[in-house]
Amino acid sequence: MAADARPAPLESRLGYLLKHAQSKLATASAEALAPYGVDGHELAVLVVLSGDVPLSQVEAAGRLGVDRTTMVALIDRLEDQGLVERRRSPHDRRKNIVELTPAGRECLGRAEKARREVERRFLAPLDEGTAATLVRALQMLLAEERGPE
Amino acid sequence: MAADARPAPLESRLGYLLKHAQSKLATASAEALAPYGVDGHELAVLVVLSGDVPLSQVEAAGRLGVDRTTMVALIDRLEDQGLVERRRSPHDRRKNIVELTPAGRECLGRAEKARREVERRFLAPLDEGTAATLVRALQMLLAEERGPE
DNA sequence: TATTGTTATACTCTATAACTATA
DNA sequence: TATAGTTATAGAGTATAACAATA
Numbered sequence: 001m002a003a004d005a006r007p008a009p010l011e012s013r014l015g016y017l018l019k020h021a022q023s024k025l026a027t028a029s030a031e032a033l034a035p036y037g038v039d040g041h042e043l044a045v046l047v048v049l050s051g052d053v054p055l056s057q058v059e060a061a062g063r064l065g066v067d068r069t070t071m072v073a074l075i076d077r078l079e080d081q082g083l084v085e086r087r088r089s090p091h092d093r094r095k096n097i098v099e100l101t102p103a104g105r106e107c108l109g110r111a112e113k114a115r116r117e118v119e120r121r122f123l124a125p126l127d128e129g130t131a132a133t134l135v136r137a138l139q140m141l142l143a144e145e146r147g148p149e
Numbered sequence: 150m151a152a153d154a155r156p157a158p159l160e161s162r163l164g165y166l167l168k169h170a171q172s173k174l175a176t177a178s179a180e181a182l183a184p185y186g187v188d189g190h191e192l193a194v195l196v197v198l199s200g201d202v203p204l205s206q207v208e209a210a211g212r213l214g215v216d217r218t219t220m221v222a223l224i225d226r227l228e229d230q231g232l233v234e235r236r237r238s239p240h241d242r243r244k245n246i247v248e249l250t251p252a253g254r255e256c257l258g259r260a261e262k263a264r265r266e267v268e269r270r271f272l273a274p275l276d277e278g279t280a281a282t283l284v285r286a287l288q289m290l291l292a293e294e295r296g297p298e
Numbered sequence: 299t300a301t302t303g304t305t306a307t308a309c310t311c312t313a314t315a316a317c318t319a320t321a
Numbered sequence: 322t323a324t325a326g327t328t329a330t331a332g333a334g335t336a337t338a339a340c341a342a343t344a
Binding site: 005006007008009010011012013014015016017018019020021022024025026029040044046047048050063064065108109112115116119122123125126130131133134135136137138140141142143 | 158193199
């Protein structure tokens with residue numbers, strides 16, 4: 001290809017497509033989650049904290065791929081809303097075990113329902129098979145992220 | 150579904166997938182474009198400015214979906230590197246027409262080649278049909294953005 | 299010495315407000 | 322009055338550095 005050939009238009013560039021798709025979904029999610037007092041990031045925190053194994057702040061931060069200093073403010077906001085509680089770990093007193101309160105579980109359930117609905121609406125322009133392929137393709141692209149375990 | 154059912158794991162959530170896919174590609178792109186002195190955003194500016202019709206700063210900003218105040222700094226950096234030139238429009242002296250210099254065209258050609266290569270590597274885990282479906286699916290999801298024209 | 303939580307700080311990205319000049 | 326470019330400023334969002342408590 002010659003150096004002065006037409007560059008690909010923006011709408012055909014993967015970077016552009018991913019960025020704008022992410023942004024469009026984020027906007028719709030923020031709107032849908034607003035009634036529950038959490039944003040997408042905070043909902044993700046509730047999700048990782050809702051597992052069987054209680055997590056400390058660093059552990060939760062690791063699951064989400066954010067810094068532990070970022071986690072402090074996230075937990076602060078959730079705790080202010082009564083959705084989670086910090087308690088000192090008896091086994092390692094440096095650690096804060098963070099657990100969902102009953103209100104936190106309720107919020108998680110409702111917000112998750114809203115999130116699923118937003119996702120469904122977002123994917124509505126695609127037929128079922130295409131939507132499934134999209135999700136699987138994205139999962140495959142990220143699978144190598146941490147390498148094989 | 151009961152309110153206390155398991156929420157979907159992060160890796161199955163579209164928001165998570167889009168965000169991390171975008172971030173992974175952005176990191177790879179930044180690395181690949183570094184030798185050419187531009188980042189992904191600046192390359193996109195070169196692309197929109199390389200069309201047949203000369204654009205003013207606001208017009209270019211509109212194409213990229215950024216504010217005109219953001220465009221000032223972008224053009225500043227490109228002009229400092231000698232990749233673009235501002236000139237006052239003779240028809241409307243409020244407007245800066247921004248055009249690529251020969252060095253800008255050369256940079257665009259090389260950087261575009263690097264970008265295509267990064268995209269190819271990024272999509273390598275997918276077979277050809279799946280990769281094509283991914284791109285088309287993202288285009289369809291964004292098609293409604295501005296509504297039918 | 300290393301790790302956890304915390305705070306203060308800084309950095310990046312982007313938008314809003316206000317100014318100048320032009321229309 | 323409205324628009325284009327510019328500057329100053331502010332607001333998210335997130336990371337780095339440093340400190341206290343604990344291991």
